[in-house]
Amino acid sequence: MPSYLVVGSSRGIGLEFVRQLAQNADNTVFATARNKQTATHLNAFIGAHPHGNVHVLEVDIADFRTLRNAAADAAKITNGTLDVLIHNAARLDGQNVLRTLLDYPSEEELHNEFMEAFEVNTLGGIHAVNAFLPLLRSGTNKKIIFMGGDAIRHDFIFKTQFTEMSCLSITKFGQKMTALKYAVQLKDEGFTVVTVSPGWVDTSATNVSAGARE
Ligand SMILES: NC(=O)c1ccc[n+]([C@@H]2O[C@H](COP(=O)([O-])OP(=O)(O)OC[C@H]3O[C@@H](n4cnc5c(N)ncnc54)[C@H](OP(=O)(O)O)[C@@H]3O)[C@@H](O)[C@H]2O)c1
Structure with a gap:
């Protein structure tokens, strides 16, 4: 019965x-939202989903205490x-x-x-990995996947002269290094840690203005 946590899945x-992981009734799937009540799209999916294998945890990754509480709640289920x-x-x-680095209205x-x-x-x-590492160490698959993308690829930025999305690129590049550090540090424990790119995906159907949050 594999268990999955998708951090940021409202x-x-x-x-x-x-949605895809939950199709297998043998999977236990943890979804997170900053606000369970206003996670309209996630709640709609769970309401119509027959397997009862999705559990929602309230998490704001900017607040490590919420991750610590979420890990404790997940541990009770798995x-x-x-x-x-x-x-x-x-x-x-x-x-x-x-915005590029040069077109913010002010410093x-x-x-x-x-x-x-x-x-x-x-x-x-x-914070997410550190909070759930004790559970992952007790799991069988030992996989950690971070979401990357073209915005943190050197070759893409050079080839397309992509100056936009500066803040996202720079802060997500730090996450890429995070993945590398964990990959090296946890390798001998049998962990696989990767950064993957989803390509360019139109998610506007579930964005904030489409009713995801009040
Ligand atoms: N879409 C693309 O074309 C694309 C391309 C390359 C990479 N990616 C990567 O793929 C991932 C998902 O992208 P997306 O387009 O699906 O984004 P999205 O529609 O904007 O969804 C972002 C998700 O992150 C959650 N989130 C934001 N701030 C959070 C916080 N402080 N704590 C906890 N959760 C938080 C949001 O939850 P709330 O409802 O609580 O706000 C939401 O579930 C991102 O890592 C992105 O960088 C996307």
Whole structure:
């Protein structure tokens, strides 16, 4: 009975991971949302899903205490184990997402945007892995998957001269290094840690303005 955690799965690609993993009734799937009540798309899926194998945990990856509580709740369901952690959450919304380093309205706004994004896109993955590592160590698959993308690929940025999405690229690049550090550190325990790219995916059908949150 493999167990999966998809961090950041109220909507978008994370929700699709949950939807597909939950099709196998033998899987135990943990989905996370910052606010369970307003996770409209996730709740709609679970309401119509027949297997009862999806459990929702309330998690804000910028607050490691919520991850610690979520790990304790998950442990009660799986008897202290987790097989696969998919770290999907990222700070992608907002008016600054497309900005280059040179077109923020002010240096203060650039500073604030980068500090908030660092907490979510860089530190968030570390807090998620550290909170669930005891469960993963007791699991059988020992897989940790981070979501990358073209925005953190050197060759893509050079070839396309891609200056936009500066804050996302820089803070997610830190997450790529996070994956590498864990890959090296946990290798001898049998862990596989990777960063994968989903390509470019239109997730607008479940975005905030499409009713995902109030
Ligand atoms: N879509 C693409 O074309 C594309 C391309 C390359 C890489 N990616 C990567 O794929 C992943 C998913 O992208 P997406 O397009 O599906 O994004 P999305 O639709 O914006 O969904 C983002 C998810 O992250 C969660 N999240 C945001 N901030 C969070 C926080 N502080 N704590 C916990 N959860 C938080 C959101 O939950 P809430 O409901 O709580 O906000 C939501 O479930 C991201 O890592 C992104 O970088 C996407």
